[in-house]
Amino acid sequence: MRGNQGTLRRHETMAHIDHGRMVGTSPARTDGAQKVRGLCRYVDDLEFDGLWHGATVRSPHACARIVAIDAAAALADPDVVVLTARDLPGPNVLRLIADDWPVLADGRVNHFAEPVALVAAPTRERARAAVGRVEVRYEVERGIHDLDQALASPRILASCRIERGDLEAGFAAATHVVEGVYDTAHQEHVYIEPQGMVARPTAQGELEVIGSLQCPYYVQKALALLFDEPVRVRQAPTGGGFGGKEEFPDAIAAHAALLARRVGRPVKIVYDRHEDMQATPKRHPSRVRHRTGVDAAGKLCAMEIEVILDGGAYTTLSGVVLSRAVLHAGGAYACPNVRIEGRALATNTVPSGAFRGFGAPQTQFAVERxxxxxxxxxxxxxxxxxxxxxxxxxxxxxxxxxxxxxxxxxxxxxxxxxxxxxxxxxxxxxxxxxxxxxxxxxxxxxxxxxxxxxFTGEGEQRMRSPVRLALVAPDCVEVRVAACDFGQGTTIVLSQIVADALGLPTEMVRVVDPDTSKVPDSGPTVASRTVMVVGGILERAGRRLVRELGQGGAPPASPAEFVELARAYLTQHGELEVEERFEPAPGQTFDETTYTGTAxxxxxxxxxxxxxxxxxxxxxxxxxxxxxxxxxxxxxxxxxxxxxxxxxxxxxxxxxxxxxxxxxxxxxxxxxxxxxxxxxxxxxxxxxxxxxxxxxxxxxxxxxxxxxxxxxxxxxxxxxxxxxxxxxxxxxxxxxxxxxxxxxxxxxxxxxxxxxxxxxxxxxxxxxx
Amino acid sequence: MRVLNLTVNGDATEVAAPAHWTLLEVLRYRMGLTGSKQGCDKGDCGACTVLIDGEPQLSCLTVAALAEGHEITTIEGLLPAHLRAGGEGPDPVQEAFDRCGALQCGFCQPGMILSARALLSENPAPTRDEIKAALSGNLCRCTGYTQIYQAVELALAEATGAEPASPSWAPGENPWAKTPEGNARPAVGAAGLTEGTGVAPSGGDSRTNGKAH
The missing domain is CATH 3.30.365.10 (Aldehyde oxidase/xanthine dehydrogenase, molybdopterin binding domain)
Known part of the structure; x- marks a missing residue:
């Protein structure tokens, strides 16, 4: 078929637009024109009056006691500021699952490139020069550097277990029993834009951070604990994430904010590629052992699977990565008798973290092989x-x-x-x-x-993510969610979903930039949840907005009618904002202690x-x-x-x-x-x-x-x-x-x-x- | 400090910068041309690519002083150059990248587009292998590159009036085909996503609720 019958064209006037027709088409992405012209401003492209630059003193050892930190040589530059763990205004922890990930190393380092001190200076060059002048004396200790060593003396960060059926009976019925051990290594995200963050005190004295990130509310929670004050977090256009900007921005935001509070000016920290690759999380290395029983008809009758993940130096997200790894470890295959056990072990390596797939690529590598x-x-x-x-x-x-x-x-x-x-x-x-x-x-x-x-299990139910839609003008509905676009095209995709729910073209839907002062915590941009979960709640919110606009009468039947009703509503009542929250489908429950139910x-x-x-x-x-x-x-x-x-x-x-x-x-x-x-x-x-x-x-x-x-x-x-x-x-x-x-x-x-x-x-x- | 005389995007400019600065640093931190990106600082990623006398060059490895006396084109200069040359609307390469999904996060895009533009200026009919070779110095982590090749081929097709090849996921229609009116960009339809895939009936149960059948 030639041509585009039945689809939309971008510049048609709304009178010609059919209802419910944006989904399934590919309108221009909202940031495309800016991006192809080089006009999209990422965090390192942003300018601020009086901006200083931050840099990080990092450990050259994977496992060592910090004996002394001497900043005198760095402080010989009178503008330079140096901060260590002693200077923190609050608890030295970046809160995720277990509170074991420090903002700055205190007394010891547990992985190579762990942050030990922070430096700020008026220029990037002077900040980097000052880093080299902070002298840290270490007493090096023997570390655990890989899974083999970790298995010899395991320190368990997380564990979980799934069991179904009768494994022994399954193996007894097997014609063949097949064993295998499969290994996967670290993988680096290589978002092309390295990590970066700006923090600044606003004119009102509040703290604001702007950066390359996937989860504004994660950053806000981390900073709220550290500073004991509300912090405004905004996402800058983000040059790729793939999970690498899920939890790590908590750290770099905390660092930039500490320096900004200290010097009373905006401070920017942007990593170069070396620093980014040395210091930021990677995909968990894994070892997965399979023992599988297969019957005479070639059907699986028993699967025994053991999953080991290398969690690195701190727990960060290892518990939930392990959970997803284990839940996908059996692959896309039916088997009545299954036992899957998983453990995440600590090593003296950079904390393993979120990376597209979140444990599932490792365990599915094993099951597929x-x-x-x-x-x-x-x-x-x-x-x-x-x-x-x-x-x-x-x-x-x-x-x-x-x-x-x-x-x-x-x-x-x-x-x-x-x-x-x-x-x-x-x-x-x-x-x-x-x-x-x-x-x-x-x-x-x-x-x-x-x-x-x-999210796994009842994660979505616990969060009960709110989303908001607001009628801000007769021809403009604003989408207020914390979902971040870091390349996937979230912005236009959510616009399409909302547009169809409202019966409008996408041009009449505007997704506001993620900013904790303007959007509710609709959850992090992770776990393949944005379109399905956030989009699903938005669809419901759209239908509700249309109903409320009808004020008991018939909902608008066309974009023109929508504009008419909207104009009347706005004149009479002002802005119409509706909020909807995640609602689980009936009967979907998951027990995290027994690992049973709807995963x-x-x-x-x-x-x-x-x-x-x-x-x-x-x-x-x-x-x-x-x-x-x-x-x-x-x-x-x-x-x-x-x-x-x-x-x-x-x-x-x-x-x-x-x-x-x-x-x-x-x-x-x-x-x-x-x-x-x-x-x-x-x-x-x-x-x-x-x-x-x-x-x-x-x-x-x-x-x-x-x-x-x-x-x-x-x-x-x-x-x-x-x-x-x-x-x-x-x-x-x-x-x-x-x-x-x-x-x-x-x-x-x-x-x-x-x-x-x-x-x-x-x-x-x-x-x- | 050194005063440099640079010709950037058609304009002769005098700019003071430390003598050791790279062209990338001067463009970004002295001239406000932040479209050129810093992805690795050592010539690995290509995000800093600019055109020097029409040739793609890595501005992070080019000492700014060596660019004096040469024509420098950054991503910001492509559209103005296209318009100066009598073009209408967006530059066809930029337009094709946007339309084909050849950009996601957009961070590699300025360099990628300039490499593509240089290829098309030099070679009016590159093969797909030539396209790949020309873009191999520009890393993209988002797209998997196929949509980038498709964008270059679409820009080519539009220049020559040829019919661009349809992507495999749209067997029922060619989303890149021009509309009868010409320049109005069509939204790409999903009609027939599963049509023509040759899916044989696969035994019933998994198909009963599939809408595509």
């Missing part, structure tokens, strides 16, 4: 095994949740098969390799993933198919083509939706084979973009993206969260393709050439004998348990 191992053992292809076991409507998850709607695993698999002819091609490559004819080293691999949208009200489903070419000499992998099939419930804005799917998938491919962050004694060896390599335009495959719309009752017009799901399956699909191409049994991400060579030299290769032998012997489980 385990499914491939099972497929080979029972003599089928990976797609057929998944078809046999993937969730169907009515199936029950490990927490006992019955999947009552919007289950699309089979549909995604079928579309992927239709698009790629996966089964035939996978077998052909396997056969060619086994016969010794497969020198080309082309491979194809696949992963099926699921991802729960919104998530809706799940997105996706299949990644990766086609790779592996260089036979260097074992370097190139992803040549990728097919992405995703059920998103409803693509509110197809262009942006495809952008989420493709962008998340490329991050996942980077996680799978390219992005290699190693630590030596807790110090990252890669702290620049020339040593920590993310995919470039020549590394990225051409994406063939298919969006499926299988709606949920939990989201606006059926939409489910899409932000994190694409991160889950890309890594294992790519590594599966490498295995298909090379015959190297790949159990670790990233599967860099070095890792693959190590596996090859150690004889961890396919061939029916090797697989069967390893399986019969059972893999050594050193360090686990």
């Amino acid at each position: 385990q499914m491939d191992r099972i497929a080979r053992l029972i003599g089928t292809d990976p797609l057929t095994l998944r078809e046999r076991n993937a969730y169907r409507l009515g199936d029950v998850t490990p927490t006992g949740q019955v999947l009552e709607e919007s289950v699309s695993a089979l549909e995604c698999l079928a579309a992927a098969q239709a698009r790629t002819d996966f089964k035939r091609r996978w077998h052909e490559i396997e056969d060619a390799r086994a016969s010794g004819e497969g020198h080309a080293l082309h491979g194809i691999g696949l992963a099926l993933s699921w991802h729960g949208a919104g 998530y009200s809706a799940y997105g489903w996706g299949v990644h198919v990766a086609e790779v070419r592996v260089d036979a000499d260097t074992l370097a992998t190139r992803v040549e083509r990728a097919t992405l099939v995703f059920d998103v419930g409803k693509a509110i804005h197809p262009v942006l939706c495809a952008g989420q799917v493709e962008g998340g998938s490329l991050q996942a491919f980077g996680f799978g084979h390219l992005e290699d962050l190693r630590l030596s004694e807790g110090r990252p060896l890669q702290d620049s973009l020339s040593t920590y390599v993310i995919p470039t335009a020549v590394d990225a495959p051409d994406f063939d993206t298919i969006l499926i719309e299988n709606p949920t009752r939990s989201g606006p017009q059926g939409a489910k969260g899409v932000g994190e799901l694409p991160m889950d399956g890309g890594g294992p699909a790519l590594v599966a393709a490498i295995e298909n191409a090379t015959g190297i049994v790949a159990t670790r991400a990233p599967a860099t050439p070095e890792v693959l060579l190590e596996d090859l030299l150690a004889g961890r290769t396919l061939g029916p004998e090797a697989v069967a032998g390893a399986l019969q012997a059972g893999e050594p489980l050193e360090g686990l348990r």
Whole structure:
């Protein structure tokens, strides 16, 4: 079909706009014109009168006692100010789950690059110079630098357990028992804009912070504890987040605010790339052990899974990351007998934190690789095994949740098969390799993933997030939420949802910039919750606003009628503001002590198919083509939706084979973009993206969260393709050439004998348990 | 301090700055041209890319003094240059980036667009591999790049009057096709998102509530 019948055009007058038609179209993003012209002002682009610059003195050791801090040389510059933990006006803690994350190190440091002191000066250069003149004496102690060491003397930050059915009976009924251990490493967010924040005392004497962030109310809560006063927090246009600007802005905001209060002026702290990569959170490294029972029909009958996450030096968000990791650890597969146990352990590394997927990419890497191992053992292809076991409507998850709607695993698999002819091609490559004819080293691999949208369990019920809509002019409804746009296009997407609820074009809906003095705490911009949860509440608020505008009579039937009624209302009563809060669907409960019930009200489903070419000499992998099939419930804005799917998938491919962050004694060896390599335009495959719309009752017009799901399956699909191409049994991400060579030299290769032998012997489980 | 004579976006300017400053620092902190971004400070990310005599260059690695006597174009200068050259409306590359979803957070975009603009000025009909090579010095962490390639190809198609290729997720219609009226930008419709995907009936239960069938 050519043309655009049935869709909207951007500049039509409202008289021609149909009702309820903004969702499903792709109007221009609200910030697009500014961004393409270079006129969008990010935090480092903002100017303030009398601005000073802040910088941070950081620990060069991962584990040490602080003996003395001597700032005399730095203070020789009479303008320089130096602050340490002794200068804090309130408790030395950044509040998240456990109160163990200090604002500034006090007496000891527990990870490399931990902040020890803060410096402010009139220029960036002088602030940085002063950092080098603050002398800190340390007494270095022996630290715990990785999971192996942590498992030898574990300090547990968080743990949880899911149990369903009778595991022993399940294994007793199994024809095959398959074991595997899978590891994933740190991953760095690499938002292209480094972390940055400005704090300033306002003319009224209040404290205001403006910065690159995802969660204004997190920052406000952290600062309220520290300063014991209300602080206004505003989001500046933000150059990428991916979870990296979820909890860490609490720290940098606290630092900037401490300096601003001390010098009585605006203070800006913007990290350079080295500092950002050394000091900010990363994805939790993981080790996941699987023991799976499979019956004669190739159905899973027992799954025993142990999940270990490296939480780093402080708890920060590890408890909730572990929770999501464990809840997704069984993959998108039905199994009646399941036990999943998880622990997050402390190490002397930078605290692991929120990163797109939040634990689920790690555990789904493991379960997807385990499914491939099972497929080979029972003599089928990976797609057929998944078809046999993937969730169907009515199936029950490990927490006992019955999947009552919007289950699309089979549909995604079928579309992927239709698009790629996966089964035939996978077998052909396997056969060619086994016969010794497969020198080309082309491979194809696949992963099926699921991802729960919104906060885990009763998180949304506890928050009962409020959103507000306000009629501020006859032709303008303002959306007041704390949801931040850091690239996803939240602003236009929420406008579309509200516009449809009101029967208006998006031009008559304005989303205000997140600012704690203007918007209610509709929750953080995390967990694939913005479209589904915040958007869902906004849809309800929109309908209510229209009803109230009708004042008991008929609601407006057209934008013109809306304007007429709105004008009358405003004249009579003034601004009309409505507030709605999250309301759980009836019967959706979750018990956090037993881990039973509705873990998530809706799940997105996706299949990644990766086609790779592996260089036979260097074992370097190139992803040549990728097919992405995703059920998103409803693509509110197809262009942006495809952008989420493709962008998340490329991050996942980077996680799978390219992005290699190693630590030596807790110090990252890669702290620049020339040593920590993310995919470039020549590394990225051409994406063939298919969006499926299988709606949920939990989201606006059926939409489910899409932000994190694409991160889950890309890594294992790519590594599966490498295995298909090379015959190297790949159990670790990233599967860099070095890792693959190590596996090859150690004889961890396919061939029916090797697989069967390893399986019969059972893999050594050193360090686990 | 040193007084520099720079020609930026067509205007000759005198600006005082420390002699060791990079062009990026002078543009951002002396001239208020903050469209050029600082993503890494060492030539890895490409967010600081500007055009010097039409060639994409990393302003974070260019000492400002060495740019004297050359024509510097920053992202802020693209639209004025397009209008000066008799163009109407937005610059076609900028327009295509916005329309195709080629920008998300927008932080890499100024550099990315300038690299794309330089490519199209030099090569009127680049292949997709040539597009990839030309943009490979500009890191983007948001898009996965496919929508960026599509934007460059759309800008190309609009310049030559060719039909741009439709993205795979919109099999039922070509969202990049021009409307009969010409320049009014259509909203991209989602009609037929699952049409034409070749989805075979997959056994019933997962499909019963799928609206696409």
